[in-house]
Amino acid sequence: MQNQSLVTEFILLGLSQNPNIQKIEFVVFSCVYLATLGGNMLIVVTVVCSPALLGSPVYFFLAFLSFLDASFSSAMTPKMIVDLLHERKTISFEGCMVQLFAEHFFGGAEVIVLMAMAYDRYVAICKPLRYSSIMTWRLCGVLLGAAWAGGFLHSIIQIFFTVRLPFCGPNVIDHFLCDLYPLLRLACADTHVSGLLVVANSGSICIIIFSFLLVSYGVILFSLRTHSSEGRRKALSTCGAHVAVVVLFFVPCIFIYARPPTALSFDKIVAIFYTILSPLLNPLIYTFRNKEVKNAMRKLWNRMMASDEKEKVIL
Numbered sequence: 001m002q003n004q005s006l007v008t009e010f011i012l013l014g015l016s017q018n019p020n021i022q023k024i025e026f027v028v029f030s031c032v033y034l035a036t037l038g039g040n041m042l043i044v045v046t047v048v049c050s051p052a053l054l055g056s057p058v059y060f061f062l063a064f065l066s067f068l069d070a071s072f073s074s075a076m077t078p079k080m081i082v083d084l085l086h087e088r089k090t091i092s093f094e095g096c097m098v099q100l101f102a103e104h105f106f107g108g109a110e111v112i113v114l115m116a117m118a119y120d121r122y123v124a125i126c127k128p129l130r131y132s133s134i135m136t137w138r139l140c141g142v143l144l145g146a147a148w149a150g151g152f153l154h155s156i157i158q159i160f161f162t163v164r165l166p167f168c169g170p171n172v173i174d175h176f177l178c179d180l181y182p183l184l185r186l187a188c189a190d191t192h193v194s195g196l197l198v199v200a201n202s203g204s205i206c207i208i209i210f211s212f213l214l215v216s217y218g219v220i221l222f223s224l225r226t227h228s229s230e231g232r233r234k235a236l237s238t239c240g241a242h243v244a245v246v247v248l249f250f251v252p253c254i255f256i257y258a259r260p261p262t263a264l265s266f267d268k269i270v271a272i273f274y275t276i277l278s279p280l281l282n283p284l285i286y287t288f289r290n291k292e293v294k295n296a297m298r299k300l301w302n303r304m305m306a307s308d309e310k311e312k313v314i315l
Contacts, residue, residue: 007167010096010186012089014080014176015268019087026084032280033077039283040070042297050296057135058124058238059293061117062286064144068110069279075102076275080176096178097163101155103177103275104202107253109151111209114246116143118216121242125235126223157201161194175268177275181256182267195260203258210250217243241285248278248285 016022047053047063054060076099083089091099123134158180165187173182180198184191217239224232252274256267287293 006169007093007171007186009090009092009171010178011172012083012091012176012178013172013174014083014089015272022084026081029077029081029084029276032276033073033081036073036077036276036280037070040066040073040279043283043287043293044070046293046296046300049300053292053296057137057140058117058120060140061113061120061143062293064147065110065113065117066283068106068113069282072103072106072110073276073279075099075106076177083176091178093167096183097159099178100162100180100183101159103179104155104158105151107151107274108154109147110249111205112143112147112150114213114242114249115209116140116147117242118213118246119143121235121239122216122220125220125227125239154201154205158198161197165189165191165194175271177271179256179267179271181262195262198257199259203254206250206253207258210246210254213246213250214243217246238290241290244285245278245282248281249274252278 014022015025043066044063047059054063079091079099120135124131127134162180162183165183166189167183167186168188170186173186175182180202181195184195184198187194220235220239224235227235252270255270256274287297
């Protein structure tokens with residue numbers, strides 16, 4: 001996959017060129033990133049340190065989703081934050097390709113994990129007596145491997161076509177990250193076919209999986225008619241959180257990738273939702289009304305405090 005481009009680096013315009021606004025953005029996005037990293041890793045540590053949660057497939061997938069969210073955000077946000085401190089924001093050609101690969105790798109894996117979580121809820125609610133025989137650890141391992149493999153395949157396809165494009169002149173990207181459509185605009189070649197491939201590889205996948213997830217949750221909600229009021233309340237709470245995460249992630253992605261290949265001025269604002277806000281809100285959405293996770297966090301905190309007290313007594 002050799003590239004014959006004359007361009008060795010790209011200039012990112014970011015969200016704003018106003019120095020005063022950039023200072024505000026630096027503070028805001030630094031806080032958001034720290035909260036995103038802290039919230040998602042807290043869920044990972046809580047699940048890993050709680051045998052009761054780790055032994056449940058739904059929380060196993062939740063921990064994996066949180067890890068992907070932290071990784072997804074870390075692939076783009078730190079670079080954007082550091083750039084806010086510099087007047088000239090540049091990224092090398094190789095760095096741009098790495099960022100593009102990481103974005104679609106973790107994003108593609110997250111899509112498959114969301115499907116796995118939807119299937120887990122379907123089995124738990126619609127086939128409760130067969131749940132333990134269907135959602136085995138072998139199946140969870142297969143779904144986990146499928147998420148990594150699917151994310152890699154999706155991302156490597158994007159990189160394969162992007163890295164072969166010739167960039168021989170303009171190198172200014174009107175965005176805060178390297179993304180497909182802004183790069184296609186800079187290529188000094190006919191990118192019509194490449195744009196259609198983006199729609200086919202990213203846009204159609206988003207639409208198909210989003211539709212599948214909505215239908216699956218619709219089937220789950222329809223089946224709740226036969227459950228008790230307590231069972232319906234608990235299922236609605238869990239599925240409501242899942243649907244909120246799905247909508248928050250997929251709607252901006254569909255807007256960006258499932259349209260004719262063109263870059264719009266407000267794509268940067270839409271990109272903030274699925275690159276920065278979605279990884280931040282996912283931990284809040286999943287834990288806000290989840291008693292099991294909140295109780296596990298409380299126990300983990302109490303264990304940490306008890307351990308600190310023991311160390312003080314020893315000293």
